[in-house]
Amino acid sequence: MDNPKCIVCGNIQNLKFELKHKVYQCASCNLYSSDADFDLTFQSSLEEDSREIGLKKLRLHNFGLIIKALKEKYFKGKQTIKGLEIGCGNGWWLEVCRDNSIDCKGIEPERTFEEYYKQNKLNVTMGFYPNPATDLAEGYDFIIFNDVFEHIPDLNSLLLSIKKDLKKDGLLIINIPMSNGFFYRAATALYYLKIKSFLDRLWQFNFHSPHINYFNPKNLPTYLSNYGFKLRENFRLETLDFSSIKERIMADSKISKAKAYTLSSFLTVLKPVIKNSSADIRVFFFRQ
Ligand SMILES: [Zn+2]
Known part of the structure; x- marks a missing residue:
């Protein structure tokens, strides 16, 4: 395969990491892209139970911050707020919206x-976006991606559809992992020490839908500006709930229980360092 072209600036990307899949980096904007595919059989190695304990508290905390921005800043005083979540996964975001009288x-x-x-009466269409069943004549007030945007192979056609499905002054919200965060940089350092498993894990190369791109706080807004989206703000979200970190690491069946224990102890020690580093996940708000 030829080296891919950077979707942000059009340069040819250079081979950077040889993991389970190849990862390429743009020398100009630092976008990382993999040659992984989206596996439509959805065979996952994730243990959902363990994943849930570890992730839920953290996710709800992060969602609370996004809801606050929607209600107190972008749609203050608006009676009905209509949203669409692309890739709603376990449905947690939809439930948080319902609890906050947001129609998503x-x-x-x-x-x-x-x-x-x-069972929970969540309004979900099964299928791939764009899908006629999710069309809304007047357009959505917001469209949101929670840990989904980095998994999508064809962002160009996706963004063209979003432009049509959003209201003229609608909001595009992207909650996404960052390549300048603590964990990505730590995993990169380990890669050069010949330990590849952490980068493979961050790219989710052992899961059925791995990451296709890894953006940073600069190249994501640059990319979206090509489609007429203007960045309004972005802020840090939390990656680790230190009280449930062990369960979360255990959710990965590729890591032994002993290793998971060591790793979680190590991360707890590193807590102050992680909290003071560049964020591993950020949320971006764009106006079209
Ligand atoms: Zn680039």
Whole structure:
């Protein structure tokens, strides 16, 4: 395969990491892109139970920060706020919206949570976006991606659809991991010490839908500006809930229990360093 072209600036990207898949980096904007594919069979190595304990508290905290921005800043005083979440996964964001009187629909190709959506009366269309079933004549007030944007191979056609489905002054919200964060940099350092497993894990190369791109706080807004989206703000979200870190690491069946224990102890010691480093996850708000 030829080296890929950077989707942000059009340069040819250079081979950077040889992991389970190859990772290329743009010398100009630092965008990292992999040659991984989206596996449509959805065979996952993730243990959902363990994942849930570890992640839920953290996710709800982060979602609370996004809801606050929506209600107190972008849609202050607005009676009905209509949103669409692309890739709604476990449905947590949709539930948080409902608790906050925000009318958010979801669309999701993976069937794992289909029963859960029904039982909890969540408004979810099964399938891939764009899908006629999610069209809204007057357009959405916001479209949100929670840990999904980095998994999407064809961002160009995705963004063209979003432009149509958003209101003229609608908000595009992207909650996404960052390549300048503590964990990515630490995993990069380990890679050069011949320990590749951490980078493989961050890119989710052992899961059915690995990351395709790894953006940073500069190249993501530059990329979106090509489609007429202007950055309004971005802020840090938390990556680790130190009280449940062990369960979260244990969710990865590739890591032994002993290793997971050592790793979680190590991370707890590093807590102050991590908290003071560049954020591993940020949320970006764009106006179209
Ligand atoms: Zn570039």
